[in-house]
Amino acid sequence: MFSSPKTRDLSPQTVAAELKAHKILLIDVREPAEFAVERIHGALNLPLSTLDPATLPEAGDKLIVFQCAGGKRSAMAVERCQKAGHKIDAHLAGGIAAWKATGLPTASVDAATGALRDPG
Template sequence: MFAASRTKDLTPQEVKADLDAHAILLIDVREPAEFAAERIHGALNFPLSTFDPGVLPAAGDKLMVLQCGSGKRSATAIDRCQKAGHAIDSHLAGGIMAWKAAGLPTVTFDSDTGSVRDRA
C-alpha cells in the first residue's frame, strides 16, 4: 500500500476552493465512459488504464491534484507518478463519491437528450 507521507489527501471542500481560485489542475483518472457520464467541472481525463505520467500537461504554478471514483485509482496514479520521478502527491480523498456526498456540483450527461448539464 502507500505510505501516508507519499499521498496528500485533500477534502472535497479544499479541492473546490482551489478550483474556484484557479490554483489547481484537476486530473480525473477514471475511464472515459465514467468521465463522460459525470465529472467535476474543469477536470481533465487521463484514464488509469493508459496512464502515463510523462504526458500529463504542465501545471505551471498550479498544484496538480488527481481524482477518481473513490480515491483508490488516484492513489495508484500518484504512485506511478512518483516512481517516474514526478513530484505529484495530492488527490481528492474519497474521489467523486466524496465530492457528491459533500453536495458539490458535477457535470452530467443526459443519455435521453444527449445534452450535458450541470448538477447542483
C-alpha cells in the same frame, strides 16, 4: 479509501476552493466512459489505464491533483508519478463520490435527452 504514506488526501471542499481559485489542475483518472457520464467541471481526463507520467500536461504554478471514483485509482496515479520522479502527492480523498456526498455539483449527461448538465 486508499492512500499511501506519500499521498496527501485533500477534502472535496479544499479541492473545490482551490479549483475555483485556479490553483490546481484536477486530473480525473477514471476511464473515458465514466468521465463522459459525470465529471467535476474543470477536470481533465487522463485514464489511469493509459497514464504515462512523462506525458502529463504542463501545470505551470498549479498543483496537480488526481481524482477518481472513490480514491483508489487516484492514489495509484500519485504513486505511479512519484515512481517516475514527479513530486506529485495530492488526490481528492474519496473521489467524485465524496465530492457529491458533500453536495458539490458535477457535470452530467441527461439520460433522457443526452444533453450535458454543467453547473460549472
